[in-house]
Amino acid sequence: MAFSKEAEKDLPMVKTLGLEGLPICIAKAQSSLSDDPLLHGRPRDFEVTVRNIHVSAGAQFLVVLTGNILRRPGLPKEPQALKVRLNPDVTVDRVA
Secondary structure, X not given: OEEOHHHHHHHHHHHHOOOOOOOEEEEOOOXXXXXXXXXXXXXXXXXXXXXXXXXXXXXXXXXXXXXXXXXXXXXXXXXXXXXXXXXXXXXXXXXX
């Protein structure tokens, strides 16, 4: 396992806050055990790169971000809110 410089800075912060005992959620490539989306399934002899460690204080767990993984899905170019119309009677219509 390799740690980026940012992740190495996150480790002491987690310990200082006394959160090192929290459960860990690993954000990685969805199609692989690795953090490399090109390595599908159950690859062997790979190295995971920890990019950052985020504290989810409300949920009480640590999120370990690996490789080039994003935490949220991308948004469309045009928000779905533009496809609805609020009528004067407070009903909503879908605009095609």
